Amino acid sequence: AQSVTQLDSQVPVFEEAPVELRCNYSSSVSVYLFWYVQYPNQGLQLLLKYLSGSTLVKGINGFEAEFNKSQTSFHLRKPSVHISDTAEYFCAVSVRDTGRRALTFGSGTRLQVQP
């Protein structure tokens, strides 16, 4: 079975500073990788995903993530954050070989952007 570890439960950062949210996964087979964002009192929405091809993936709102197969990581980055980026971010994985399984989520990282 696959699993996802988000190493930081909370990340405080000042506005306009860069940020990296860390995600590591474990799986015995090839996976697809996702980052979702959850704004307060809302559902989740997709930020970006890695299916294949270039290991650097660009998403919405200026976020990007890099897939590193040797380190089994998929860290999320943004060069300059805004107050509006304050939210909870979830890394998720799904297994390539079957169309039936849903996503396995990490425990989430709360990004707190301070003025």
Place this chain on the structure above:
Amino acid sequence: NAGVTQTPKFRVLKTGQSMTLLCAQDMNHEYMYWYRQDPGMGLRLIHYSVGEGTTAKGEVPDGYNVSRLKKQNFLLGLESAAPSQTSVYFCASSYRGTGSEQYFGPGTRLTVT
């Protein structure tokens, strides 16, 4: 185009009571999912469906039942609610399974006293 909608938004139950949560999607998606979200645990899959008339167990199915009688609807039932089922419940849908973006509803906050 409403996307994924959930009813109700909030509910308080007493231990032993039953209820049904309704999820509806208007995107003609084949796959639908029910997750629960608890603090510090991310989202965990309860049940899912790969098409009308089909359902399957997820990671934490005990105490829940589901039905998918129509393609656009996915119902989650609690037959005898327990305090451990206090959570926020999210429904999601996707065009296909693995690799497809999942679209989430706004959630239902359930408290069992």
